Amino acid sequence: xxxxxxxxxxxxxxxxxxxxxxxxxxxxxxxxxxxxxxxxxxxxxxxxxxxxxxxxxxxxxxxxxxxxxxxxxxxxxxxxxxxxxxxxxxxxxxxxxxxxxxxxxxxxxxxxxxxxxxxxxxxxxxxxxxxxxxxxxxxxxxxxxxxxxxxxxxxxxxxxxxxxxxxxxxxxxxxxxxxxxxxxxxxxxxxxxxxxxxxxxxxxxxxxxxxxxxxxxxxxxxxxxxxxxxxxxxxxxxxxxxxxxxxxxxxxxxxxxxxxxxxxxxxxxxxxxxxxxxxxxxxxxxxxxxxxxxxxxxxxxxxxxxxxxxxxxxxxxxxxxxxxxxxxxxxxxxxxxxxxxxxxxxxxxxxxxxxxxxxxxxxxxxxxxxxxxxxxxxxxxxxxxxxxxxxxxxxxxxxxxxxxxxxxxxxx
Numbered sequence: 001x002x003x004x005x006x007x008x009x010x011x012x013x014x015x016x017x018x019x020x021x022x023x024x025x026x027x028x029x030x031x032x033x034x035x036x037x038x039x040x041x042x043x044x045x046x047x048x049x050x051x052x053x054x055x056x057x058x059x060x061x062x063x064x065x066x067x068x069x070x071x072x073x074x075x076x077x078x079x080x081x082x083x084x085x086x087x088x089x090x091x092x093x094x095x096x097x098x099x100x101x102x103x104x105x106x107x108x109x110x111x112x113x114x115x116x117x118x119x120x121x122x123x124x125x126x127x128x129x130x131x132x133x134x135x136x137x138x139x140x141x142x143x144x145x146x147x148x149x150x151x152x153x154x155x156x157x158x159x160x161x162x163x164x165x166x167x168x169x170x171x172x173x174x175x176x177x178x179x180x181x182x183x184x185x186x187x188x189x190x191x192x193x194x195x196x197x198x199x200x201x202x203x204x205x206x207x208x209x210x211x212x213x214x215x216x217x218x219x220x221x222x223x224x225x226x227x228x229x230x231x232x233x234x235x236x237x238x239x240x241x242x243x244x245x246x247x248x249x250x251x252x253x254x255x256x257x258x259x260x261x262x263x264x265x266x267x268x269x270x271x272x273x274x275x276x277x278x279x280x281x282x283x284x285x286x287x288x289x290x291x292x293x294x295x296x297x298x299x300x301x302x303x304x305x306x307x308x309x310x311x312x313x314x315x316x317x318x319x320x321x322x323x324x325x326x327x328x329x330x331x332x333x334x335x336x337x338x339x340x341x342x343x344x345x346x347x348x349x350x351x352x353x354x355x356x357x358x359x360x361x362x363x364x365x366x367x368x369x370x371x372x373x374x375x376x377x378x379x380x381x382x383x384x385x386x387x388x389x390x391x392x393x394x395x396x397x398x399x400x401x402x403x404x405x406x407x408x409x410x411x412x
Contacts, residue, residue, distance in 0.1 A: 010204035011211055011382070015223060018215025033216045036209035040377060043206025046199045050192055052363075056163045057189040064170040064182045078408060079301045082401045083309045087348055090240050090311040091341050094318030097236035102319075102326055104228050159364075164346075206377055226382055229323045233386045236315050237393045244311075245400045252400075252407035254291060262290030263399045270395035271388050276306040279395050287399065293406040301405050305398035312393030313358040314348035316386050321365050324375035336369050343368040358390065359383055 021029035144150035144158035170181050215223060246256040260267075266282035283302050287293040321340045325332050332340065343365035348358075359379045366373060 006204040010208040014208040014211035015215055018212045019223070021212075021216035030216060033212050036212055038209075039205050040209035040374075043199075043202055043209070043377060046202065050195050050199060052159065053188070054192040054196065054361075056159065057185050057192055060163050060167045060170070061182060061185040061189050064167045064178065064185065075297065075300050075405060075409075076304070078405050079304050079401055080308070082404060083305065083311070083397070084345075086244055086311045086397060087309075087314040087345060088341075089244055090236075090315035091318045091344050093240050093243075094236050094315040095322065095337065095341070097239060098232050098319040098322040101228060101232040101235060102225075102323055161346075203380060207380060211378065225323075225327060226378070229319065230382060230385055232323070233316050233319050234389050236319055237312055237389050240311070240315055241393060241396060245396055248400050248404050252403045254403055258290070259399070259403070262286045263396065266395055266399070267392050271392040276309075276391060276394050276398065280306050283395065283398055283402075287402045287406075291399075291403050291406070293402050294409075297406045297409060298402050301402045302398055305394075305401050309394055309397050309401065310348040310358075311397050312390035314344055315393070316358055316390045317344045317347060317362050317365060320359070320362060320375075320379055321369060321371065324366070324371050324379070325369065327378075328372055328375060330370055332369060340365055340369050358387070 017029065018033075020026070021033065144162055147159060147162045150159045150162070170178055173181075246259075249256055249259045263283075263286050266279040266286055269279040269282055270276060280302060283306075284298055287298040287302065288295055318341070321344060322332070324330075344362075347361045347364050359376055362376060362379070363373065365371075366375065
């Protein structure tokens with residue numbers, strides 16, 4: 001919480017100084033922006049350092065923890081189906097809303113932004129020069145010939161596919177053989193999450209360095225683009241709730257207004273803390289007392305949702321991909337939209353319970369579509385407000401899933 005406030009302060013200072021430098025064309029202020037650039041590069045390098053091992057460890061742990069798929073049972077299948085289908089719908093809505101709103105904040109001189117900011121991400125130049133695969137080539141490239149080589153090359157999406165298959169295979173092992181692997185991966189995940197916390201201690205300085213330099217060059221145009229991005233995320237989440245979650249609740253024979261009223265405490269907790277897990281006790285109380293969901297259903301679906309339900313995060317990530325692609329002048333065609341959608345869906349499954357994790361886990365989507373990791377620095381600076389709204393959306397999805405699964409069980 002405190003670090004988020006410092007990131008907000010550093011973002012505000014970077015915006016103000018950048019605008020002053022842009023308006024005054026002050027040589028000392030531009031010199032300061034150049035002097036701060038290495039700090040932005042250091043911050044991005046630290047994020048890049050931890051992305052691959054964190055994605056692999058977190059995804060493996062989540063998949064392997066499901067246990068034998070034959071024993072997941074009816075509740076697990078329905079809950080997972082709910083979470084994954086709504087995440088795919090959220091990605092589609094995110095792309096549509098972003099395509100409609102983001103052009104309103106388009107920044108002129110995108111190629112200059114591409115050269116200046118992408119220079120802070122040394123791997124981007126090589127990635128952008130490579131032709132993006134499409135069609136059958138994209139499917140083939142999803143399966144790495146050498147997972148270690150894929151990790152070295154930063155090809156995160158094939159690595160995610162390999163990790164998912166390894167997690168499924170581990171889940172099929174007997175419990176005594178599965179447990180050591182899961183415990184090792186879980187311990188690695190916790191250690192990497194701690195490293196992320198350490199890296200985020202430097203986030204205020206990194207955010208200031210990145211935002212200051214960019215705004216100094218482009219002034220109000222970039223500020224307007226950032227504001228439109230935040231607006232697009234909030235609008236997309238509102239549309240998603242209105243046309244997906246509330247109708248699902250109605251189908252489950254619960255009126256939307258009482259549903260929202262009973263869930264307000266857990267939604268407020270999620271909004272203020274940006275943590276689904278922090279809202280879990282209030283969710284359990286609402287589902288059992290107000291929604292009359294059986295404890296056996298609520299006790300299974302809600303913890304699973306707090307760990308795996310990331311529809312709000314998926315929508316945010318879809319908007320973020322289009323925002324950064326427009327900002328850096330990287331065009332996306334229909335094939336690249338499909339690739340980005342797959343990458344965002346898989347990335348949403350790896351979101352860890354750390355601040356700005358939805359931004360950090362975007363690295364596979366960025367790598368797959370040729371976007372620079374420098375865009376992650378800008379997104380982290382903007383992330384507090386979208387994080388509050390998307391976490392609240394995730395918690396609303398947990399509640400809706402519990403109500404829907406309970407209604408389906410009652411019809412048996």
